[in-house]
Amino acid sequence: MNIFRRTIPLIIAFCLGIVMIFRYYVPHQSAEDLLTKYGEWVRIIGGFSIVLGLYSLFFTHYTKIKRGMPGWGYSIFVFIGFAVMVFLGLIKEFETFLSIISGKLIDVTSPFGSWEKSLTGTSYDWIYQYIFNACGATMFSILAFYIASAAYRTFRIRSVEATILLLAAVIIMIARVPIGGLISHWIPDLADWIMEVPNLAAKRGVLLGMCLGSISTALRIIFGIERGYLGGGE
Amino acid sequence: MNCHYARSGLITLIIVLLAFPLAVLAQDKPSLMPPQDFIAFDTPNDDGKSISLIWKASESDREGVYYIIYAATSSKGPWKEQYRVLSTTRFKSDAPQYFGLSKDNEKWHFYEVTDINENPLSITTPTYFKLAVTDGTNTIAFPGIALSMPQGNWFDTSKINVLVFVIVFSFLVMYFISLARKNLNLFIRHIPGLDAIEETIGRATEMGRPILYLNGLLDMSSLSTIASTSILGKVARKVANYDSQIKVPCYDPIVMSVCQEVVKESYLEAGRPDAFKEDNIFFITNDQFAYAAAVDGIIVRHKPAANLYMGYYYAESLLIAETGAVSGAMQIAGTDSITQLPFFITTCDYTLMGEELYAASAYLSREPLQLGSLKGQDFGKGFIILMLVVGTIVSTIGYPFFVNLVRTF
Known part of the structure; x- marks a missing residue:
């Protein structure tokens, strides 16, 4: 075994x-x-x-x-959502199948459209576009508030590092809006310098370490030293 | 009479004045010279789909002068114009991946032919080429035909520096692994984020709440996911020892299966197979924001005492980690996603950056063989830092050879 x-x-x-x-x-x-x-x-x-x-x-x-x-009630929606999407998909497939065996051209103006040509306008597409994608976009848009909340917690001046972070963030934020350039051209220039010199240097440092780490991990996996992913360490 | 001489003199002067600039212009634009040393050959370091044409740059190269490349599948033709190249462009120096960084490359024109009449080049019969130069009025042809056939290459010589570095680094790692085999006491620097894992599990046990473990959004072919599952094994073993609970909502079904096996094995090793619950490692969805919403829901409902985020993340990182921070959980993140690092740093108690994620499994296992590879990794970093310092100094004083040595194409 x-x-x-x-x-x-x-x-x-x-x-x-x-x-x-x-x-x-x-x-x-x-x-x-x-x-x-x-x-x-x-x-x-x-x-x-x-x-x-x-x-x-x-x-x-x-x-x-x-x-x-x-929260068991929410679990019912998993089954309802699954059943509805499968049903609409199968109906479309069935319609396509009927069109093929009857030798008729597929009616792309039908409410279910055509799998071969496009899903645009089908009920399946409608649910995907206006329910699923809309929910995804909602989650994504919440990110703005999460950034504000995380930034508030981080920017509270508690140490030298937090102060430096706050200063850098304030400069970048002001420089990235039109008023920054209106106050002084030094602000966008300073923001560019922060992004292109200290920020890039730190990024490259992390990247170099990552590359070496990935080679080292790959060697451990290839030579069977690292086998935790197989289950168990020994 | 005098008037006649004066008129003749004036006409002569006008002719001289008009002729002088023309003579100067004629000197500025040397007469069209025929192309020289026209050669066709298989493009080096490629997959066998192109032929390279080179010919010497000429003194008559200037704006308005074009080289015309004709091609045929037989030496007798029919010849058809394929490409028209401006004589001030397309040099060998534009393709250092094929010809290196020699200064001499600026004296040769280069054109890479990938198709003839929009058909791919034949790999069984040669393709024939002719070259001519034209300034719009005169056209001079190269007195000869060049021919070649594309061939796939089995080694990319432009990557030889990368290969040398990988071999040197691999030997370094293997050397330290062999040192570790001899049970030498290797010092490895402390990683606070990993030292805190034990504390995290202890806290969860005391509070009687579960630990939430996420593997990131990539599949099992990703190195960060492999590293994450390895860490999961070590964490699950500690969780089993403490008789706590671990929940692993997964983004990928294959990762879920691997995680179930890994956690099961860990419980077995800890001597607690009865405590293993397969339902705790479950699949949610492979849609990014639906996954984030589900994980947020788990955090809010189950209020885990500790959240561990190991692996590669995208925009959902902050949605999840901020919810965790607000819930009051102790959080440890480890990711090689540079763009998400700031989000984890701002929301988590500890963050493993890049290579620390890869090192975590070895660090937690404390196996000498794995620690040896970490030591080798640290020496590799030292070597790169040395190269950076030397490279900076050498380039600053005006010797680019060191930079060229480590250049990749």
Whole structure:
């Protein structure tokens, strides 16, 4: 059993790790093809993994409803939302299927539109655009208030570092609005300097460390020293 | 008579005055010279889809003078004009990835041909090229034909400096791992964020609340997610020892499966398989903001005592971490997403930056082999700092060779 849980995955990690390192130095088309093939495998595995995800999602929410856990009512909407979207999708598929077998052209003006040509205007698209996307945009827009709240907490002057952070932030904020340039051209210039010199230097420092860290981690994984991702440390 | 001489003299003067600037102009614009040393060859360091054409730059190169490249699939033609190149552009020096950084590259024109009549180049038969130069009135052709066939290359020589660095760094890491095998006492600097994990779990246990652990938004092919799952294993083991609870809402179903296995193994190692609850590691959605909303909901409803955010994040980082901060949870973040680092720093008690995330698993495990790789990593950083200092000094005093040595294409 251990051979399937440890040995074979470690051999696969070693072989593919070495191949992928050398692929970077090989400009030949076959190296590019290998990467494309790898991408295809990832997508295929990803497709199957949706089943796993769905099972987990349904099981979690089913358990919540069954046990009457706090907020169980919201879990009902998971099933309703899923059923509605699948129903609309299947209806469209069914309509397309009927059109194909009857030899008729697909009516793109139908309320469900056409999968082949476009989903625009379909009920499926309507729900996606006006409910799902709108909810996503709402979450994103809340970010502005979260930034203000986090900034307030951070900018309270408690130490030298916090003071420097506050000063830098104030300069950048003033420089990024039109009034900054009107007060003095030094403010946008100073903001640019902060972004291009100290900020960029710090970013590059972090990046250099990250690159070395990633090489080191990759070596640990390839040579089987780091095997925590397989489950267990030993 | 005198009047006649005066008139003749005036005409001569006018002719001389008119002729002088013309002569000067004629000197400024040297007569068109035929192209020299026209060569075609397979483009180096490429995937075998192009042919490179080079020819010597001429003294007659100027605005208005063009080189015309003709191509044919047979030496007998038919020849068809393919490209027209302005004579003041397209030099070998524009493509250092193929020709290096030699000063001589500025004396050669270069053109990379990828198609003939909008068809890809043949890899089984040669393609023939002719070159001519024209200033709009005169056209002079190169007396000969150049031919070549594209071939895929198996090694990109422009990346040799990267390869050398990777080999040197790998040997450094392997050397310190072998040192660690001999049980030498290696000193590793303290990382406060990782030292605080134990405290975090203890706090959660005392408060009787769960620990929330997130893996970021990338899939299992990402290094940060792999590092995150490794850390999860170490954290889960401590959680099992303390008899606390860990909740892992996942963004990716594969990551969820891996996390379930990792946590299960950790509980087994801790001798508490009975305490493992598979339902605590669950999939939410793979939509960014829906995921953020769900995690926020979990934070608000379950009020975890500690939140650990390890992995790669996007704009949802602040939405999640700020909710956690407001809920009063102790928070530790670790990410290699530079753009999200400021958000985590402002909202979390401890933040692991970049490489510290990768080092966390080795640091927490305290295994000598893993610690050896960390030591090698630190020496690699020292080497880079030394290179930066030397490079800055050498470039400042006017020697660019050091910068060219580490240049990547």
